[in-house]
Amino acid sequence: MITVRFTLFGGVSARTGDRTTEFGPTRPGALLGALLADAGQVVSAEELVDRVLGDAPPPRARAMIQTWLTRLRQTLPGLIERDRDGYVVRVDPLEVDLHLFRHLVEEGRTAEALPLVQGDLLSTVNTSWARQRRADFADELLAARLGHVDERLAGGEHADLVPELHALAAERPLDERIAAQLIEALHGSGRAAEALRHFKVVRARLADELGAEPSRHLATLHRRLQAASAPRQLPAAPKPFTGRALELAELDQAPTGVVVITGTGGVGKTSLAVHWAHQAAERFPDGQLYVNLHGFGPSGAAVSPGDALLRFLSALDVPRAQVPHDLAGQSALLRDALADKRVLMVLDNATDTEQIEPLLPRTPNTHVVITSRTALRPAHAKALPLGLLPPDDARELLASRIGHDRARAEPDAVDTVVRRCARLPLALAVAGARAATQPEFPLAALADELADLDAFADDDDVTADLRSVFSHSCKALSPAALRLFRLLGLIPGSDISLAGAASLAGLAQHETAALLAELARANLIDEPEPGRFTCHDLLRDYAAELALDSERDEALNRFLDHLALTGVEAGVVYTPSRHRPSTPDPAPGVVVGRFGTHEEALAWLMTEHPALMAAMPHGTAAQTWLMGWSLADALDRQARYRDLLTSQQLAAAAVQRLDDVDALGRTLINLGRSLSRTGRPDEATAALRRAFDIYDGNPAGQAEVLLNIAMLCPDDRIGEAMEHTRRGLALFEQCGDEYGQANALTGLAWGHGKLGEYARTVEYAERAMRMWRAMDHLIGQAEAWDNLGTGHLGLGDHVKAVEAFTLSSEMFRLGGDLKLEAGACEQLGDAHAAAGAAEQARQAWQKAVELRTRAGLPADHVRAKLQAEGE
Structure with a gap:
C-alpha cells in the first residue's frame, strides 16, 4: 500500500x-x-x-x-x-x-x-x-521551543543556546520566561556580567512599558546569579595558621571602615589578613576584593593605583567602556560600583598613602584591610600593629610544620629554633620546611646549624638577619635548585611563568618544573595560581644577593628575550593584519611561546602585561621596542591607556637607538595613538608627522600615518580627514598594498556619508567590499555593508538599506564587536522606520539598546527613538 x-x-x-x-x-x-x-x-x-x-x-x-x-x-x-x-x-x-x-x-x-x-x-x-x-x-510552538530550551539548559548547552535566545528575546522583549532562560544561558556560558545586565534591561523595560516588577522566578534567578557572580579574589587561606587570637578578635570587632595592619617584614601581616578575610567572608556576600600591591618588591613591580582600580572594576563586572581614563574618575566609579554592596577589600603590601588613597571607596558597607611595613595613616583608619609571635604560638607554628610528635620529642630544640628564628613566621616557615624535608635528622642538629643567630632575637631590626635562616635552608637545596633560586631574584616583575623561569635558567621546561617544585617544598617560593610562581620580597632580595656576577647578564637577557619574542608571537596572532616586525634569533635556552587562537594570545598578553611593563626599562633597545610593539594593540583595546602611553614612550626611546627606520615609524604611530587616547591631540599629531617624515621614500608607511592623522580629526574637520585619507589611498595604490587600500576606501565611504554625499558613499563602499571579500576579511566586510546601508538610506532606497544594515549587524556580531553591532542595529531601525515598518524598527532599536547596555555605552538617544515611535 x-x-x-x-x-x-x-x-x-x-x-x-x-x-x-x-x-x-x-x-x-x-x-x-x-x-x-x-x-x-x-x-x-x-x-x-x-x-x-x-x-x-x-x-x-x-x-x-x-x-x-x-x-x-x-x-x-x-x-x-x-x-x-x-x-x-x-x-x-x-x-x-x-x-x-x-x-x-x-x-x-x-x-x-x-x-x-x-x-x-x-x-x-x-x-x-x-x-x-x-x-x-x-503559542503552541513557542511553548514547545521553550520547553526544549529548558531541557537543553539542564543538559549544559548554555553557550549554544545564547544566539537563539537573543533572537527570541528580541522578538518577545517582555516575555519573562525567555528573559530568564537567556540570563541562565549567558551565566552558564561564562558571561555573568552580560546576564546581570540583561536582567537590568528587562527590569527597566517591564517598568517602562507595563509598570510592573520582575516575576518572583526572575527576581530569584537574579539574586542567585548575583551571589554566584560576586568577586572572590582572596588567595588561598594560609595553612597552617597559628595564634594571633587577640588580633583576630580586634579585626572581628572593628566597625566597617579601614584597618591598617603594620609590622616588620616576615611577621605574618598577609597571613593574618587573608586568614581573617576567609573567616569573615560570609559577612560580605557581595564579594571579596584582593590585590597585592607589591609595595616592597623589586623596582618596577609595585602595582599602580590605576592598575589596581582597573582590576577591581573588572572583577565587579563594570564594562570597560564605562571606565574613565583618569584616576579620579576611576576612583569615583569604584565608589559607585560599591555604593549598595557589602564587600571586603584587602590591600596587601602597600607602600604609602598615595598608593592606597584612590582605592579607598569610603562607602558604608565596604570594609578595607590594609597591610604595610609602613605606619600608614589614612583618615579614620584603625591601626593594628603586629608584633612577633608569642612564644607558645611560635612553637605551635613550628610543630605544625615538622610534626607534633617530633616537636614533643625534642622540646629544647624547638625552643632553640624558635628563639633563633626570632619568632618570625616567615623564618619559622622556611626553617620548618628544611626540617620537614629531612625527618631522619635530629631537630637539635637544625638548632645547632642556627647557632650563629643568638644575637638575632635582641636585634632591633630582626629582618636584617633573616638571610641567615634563608642561608640555612639554601644549604639543603640541590645545586640546580639553588642556581634557579638565585636567578629568580633577578626578574624585574613580581612573578614568573614556567616558560619564563625555564628561559631564565636556560633549561628545558620539565627540568625547570622539577626545580620549582623543590623550591616550593623548601618554602622559598609560592605558586599562587597554576603555572605562576612568586616569593616573599625578603626572599627575593636575598636571592638577588646570592646571584653570581658571571650569570646575571646572560640569565636576565634570556628572560627578556622570552618576553619580547613570545610577545611578538602573541601580538601577531592577536592582530593578524599587523605587519610582523623582524626579530633576532633567540639566545640559546630561550623558550618562545606559540599561540593558536586570538583568545590564547590575548590571555598571555594580559597575564604578562605587568611583567612586560616592569621588564621594558631593563631590556636592550631591540627587546624594549618589541615588547612595546607587542603590547600596543592589546592595551589599546583593553583601554589601558596610561600603560599604553608609558609602553610606547619607552619603546620610542629605545627604537631610536636602533638603525631601523620602519620600527621607528611604527613606534611613533603607536605613540601617536596612545597620546590621542590620553587627550593629548597636539602631541599625537606631532608624533605622527614625525613618523611621516621618517617614512620618506616608503609610501605604505606614509599612507598608514595619513590614515592615523585622519582619525584625529573631529567631526567639524571631516573635509581635512578626507584629504588625508585620499592621499593615503593614492600612496597605498602606488605600492600595491591592498589591505591599506581597502582601509582607505572604507574611510572615504564613511566620510562621504558624514558629508551627506550618499552616491559617493555607495561607490567607495562597493569598491572596498570587493577588496574585503577577496581577503575574506569579516570586519572589513561588515564596515563596507554599514557604509552601504548609510548610502542607500540617504538615497531613499529603504529595501537595500535594510538588507545592508542586517548583514552588517550580523557580521559585527560574528566578529564580536558589540559597539559596532549596536550602531548597525540602530541604523537598521532607522531604515525600517523610514520604510514605515514601525514594528521592525522598534525591534531593531530595542536590540541596539540591549547591545549598548551590554557594552557599557549610553543608550538614551536610542530609547528616545523608541519612545517617539510609541507616541
Missing part, C-alpha cells in the same frame, strides 16, 4: 514516494488543508465554506466546495469521504506534519518535533479561520 504524507507547514502538499504535489495558494489546496487540520474528524459543509472562503462567501459557495472536492478526489483517490452532513479525510494523523509534531511533543521528543515546522501553518490560506489557527499554533 502506498503511503501519502502531508504537510501543512509552509503550504499544503502531498508526497507519495519521490513525488510531491504542491497545492500552493489554490482553493483545492485550502480545502485539503481545512480537512487535514482535523484529520480523521468530520468537518461539516458549512464549516468547510467558512474555512476555505472566509466570513463572506459567494452565493454558490456550497457548489464551489463540491467542485473542488471532486478535483481533490481525482488527484488523491480514496482520501476524502462523505460522512453524514460533512466530509472526512481518511488518513493516519501521524502522516500529517502538524499531528506528528503534536504527538512527538506529547511523548517528550521535542527535539524530533521542532524540525518538522518548516514555515507558518497553512501559510497559503488567508481566511480568518486559518489566521486564528496560525496564531494558536504559534
